[in-house]
Amino acid sequence: MANRHLLPRNTEAYGGDFPLCPWCKEPPYSLALPLDAVLAHLQRGFDHWVERSDDGSTDADIVCDCPSCAKPFAVALKSSGVALLPVRTAADLRLMEGRP
Numbered sequence: 001m002a003n004r005h006l007l008p009r010n011t012e013a014y015g016g017d018f019p020l021c022p023w024c025k026e027p028p029y030s031l032a033l034p035l036d037a038v039l040a041h042l043q044r045g046f047d048h049w050v051e052r053s054d055d056g057s058t059d060a061d062i063v064c065d066c067p068s069c070a071k072p073f074a075v076a077l078k079s080s081g082v083a084l085l086p087v088r089t090a091a092d093l094r095l096m097e098g099r100p
């Protein structure tokens with residue numbers, strides 16, 4: 001896979017710090033999480049670790065678009081804080097595979 005397809009690093013925030021978008025590094029203050037996604041995440045266990053593959057697909061229940069740059073990331077809520085994992089949209093994956 002070419003370097004231009006590499007994903008940025010995850011961002012994490014613990015101890016009450018506010019996380020930064022892994023794509024644009026802005027704090028997504030106005031991000032709203034869908035309650036059904038939060039409940040699905042919690043149902044799997046508060047400290048269930050969210051998986052993210054190298055191709056950018058994820059098993060995360062909570063996937064949001066950054067309010068600043070509109071790129072998608074998965075939200076992993078933990079009892080100690082939060083991690084934001086950059087992911088790919090279905091459209092991104094199709095584009096990278098050369099499919100319409």
Ligand SMILES: [Zn+2]
Nearest residue numbers: 021024066069
């Ligand atoms: Zn962003």
